[in-house]
Structures are given as C-alpha cells and as structure tokens.
Amino acid sequence: EAQVTQNPRYLITVTGKKLTVTCSQNMNHEYMSWYRQDPGLGLRQIYYSMNVEVTDKGDVPEGYKVSRKEKRNFPLILESPSPNQTSLYFCASSLSGGDGNTIYFGEGSWLTVV
Amino acid sequence: GEDVEQSLFLSVREGDSSVINCTYTDSSSTYLYWYKQEPGAGLQLLTYIFSNMDMKQDQRLTVLLNKKDKHLSLRIADTQTGDSAIYFCAEIDSGGYNKLIFGAGTRLAVHP
Numbered sequence: 561e562a563q564v565t566q567n568p569r570y571l572i573t574v575t576g577k578k579l580t581v582t583c584s585q586n587m588n589h590e591y592m593s594w595y596r597q598d599p600g601l602g603l604r605q606i607y608y609s610m611n612v613e614v615t616d617k618g619d620v621p622e623g624y625k626v627s628r629k630e631k632r633n634f635p636l637i638l639e640s641p642s643p644n645q646t647s648l649y650f651c652a653s654s655l656s657g658g659d660g661n662t663i664y665f666g667e668g669s670w671l672t673v674v
Numbered sequence: 675g676e677d678v679e680q681s682l683f684l685s686v687r688e689g690d691s692s693v694i695n696c697t698y699t700d701s702s703s704t705y706l707y708w709y710k711q712e713p714g715a716g717l718q719l720l721t722y723i724f725s726n727m728d729m730k731q732d733q734r735l736t737v738l739l740n741k742k743d744k745h746l747s748l749r750i751a752d753t754q755t756g757d758s759a760i761y762f763c764a765e766i767d768s769g770g771y772n773k774l775i776f777g778a779g780t781r782l783a784v785h786p
Contacts (some may be wrong), residue, residue, distance in 0.1 A: 591772050593772075593773065595677075595774075595776075600682065600780055602678070602762060602776035602777050602778045602779055603762070603774070603776040604776070605773055605774075608773065618773070631711050650716070650717065652774075654772045655772075662717075663772055663774065665716055665717045666716065666778075667715075667716040668715075668716045670715075
C-alpha cells in the first residue's frame with residue numbers, strides 16, 4: 561500500500577529540546593516536502609527536496625532543518641524548538657514533475673512546544 | 675506571490691447543498707484541488723480539476739472553475755453530518771516542484 565508515514569504523531573516537548581519528526585515513503589518518489597498547518601493560515605511549505613542530497617527552503621523555513629540522505633526518508637529537525645513552532649506538521653511526497661494529483665500526504669504530526 | 679483565499683466558515687442544514695468558494699491568483703496553475711480534513715485527521719484529496727476544464731462532477735461533488743475570475747467552487751449535494759470538516763482549496767505553484775499553495779480552509783458545519 562502506498563504510504564507516507566510520519567512519527568511521532570503526537571508530541572509535547574519543552575522549549576530548546578532538539579527533536580526530529582521522521583517521514584518515510586514507500587513509493588520511490590523523488591520529491592518530498594514538509595508543511596505546517598496553523599489555524600487561519602492553511603498549510604505552508606517549510607522545506608522541500610527534489611532528490612537525495614537536494615533540499616531547498618520553502619516559505620517558512622526559519623527554525624527548521626531537513627536532510628535527505630536516502631530517497632525514502634525526509635526527517636524534519638527542530639534544533640531548538642520554540643512555542644511558535646507548535647503546529648500540525650505534514651510530510652508529502654510525489655513523483656518528480658508529476659501532475660499534482662499524485663501528491664501523497666502523511667497523517668500529520670501534532671507538535672506542542674511548552 | 676501566489677495566494678489562495680477562501681471564507682473561513684459555512685453552516686448548512688443536513689440535506690441542503692453546500693457551496694464552498696475559493697479565489698486564486700496564479701493564472702498559470704495547471705491543477706486546482708479540494709482537500710478535506712476531518713477533526714483530528716490528516717488530509718484527504720477530495721477532487722481536483724485541470725485548468726482547461728470548467729466543471730467536474732464526482733458523485734455528490736461538483737467543482738466549477740471560472741478561469742477568467744480565478745474562482746473555484748466546490749458544491750456538495752445532499753450534505754450530510756459526515757461532511758462536517760475543514761475544506762482546503764489549493765493550487766499548484768507554477769514555479770515550484772509540485773508545491774501546493776493552500777487557502778486557510780473553510781470549516782463546514784452541518785446541522786440537523
């Protein structure tokens with residue numbers, strides 16, 4: 561079954577404690593990205609990756625890092641989380657140059673920073 | 675930059691039709707989408723329309739696209755309580771790699 565899997569699904573953490581949200585896809589997709597969802601703002605892209613070792617900033621990259629060492633994995637790293645990073649995070653993957661309707665989303669990760 | 679706008683709330687009676695509206699700015703978008711998010715759940719792709727189409731129907735869902743006005747709408751016929759959710763309009767960013775530009779989401783409340 562085609563899947564984008566995120567972990568953890570729910571996390572409460574404290575300010576400044578580094579955390580990683582993992583994302584894995586089993587579809588051999590080249591393109592992966594991270595979005596955050598905030599009330600009244602919809603989803604905004606944080607970072608994206610076009611292939612292994614190729615990443616770039618999206619619209620709201622501040623406070624985040626990513627890496628793409630393997631095609632299937634695209635972890636989101638918060639080196640020093642702050643309360644304004646409390647949000648719902650979605651990982652997405654798609655075929656490179658796909659037609660858009662092949663974008664698959666993970667189930668989402670609820671992150672609370674206190 | 676590109677922007678997608680939609681109203682934040684819509685309340686309808688069960689059995690009535692719901693119409694959720696959206697405006698977008700990127701006239702070169704090739705695809706426009708409607709996603710559904712139920713409470714506490716992830717995103718579900720409901721339907722999409724290619725930019726050379728004016729209308730697409732899929733069971734209870736009808737998508738209308740007015741390219742001149744850059745206006746997209748989603749009509750849900752015979753709205754049920756299970757349709758209560760947040761509905762996001764989104765367009766493909768013509769300058770990005772399958773990057774989606776989302777609206778803020780319309781919360782649809784269905785009451786008896």
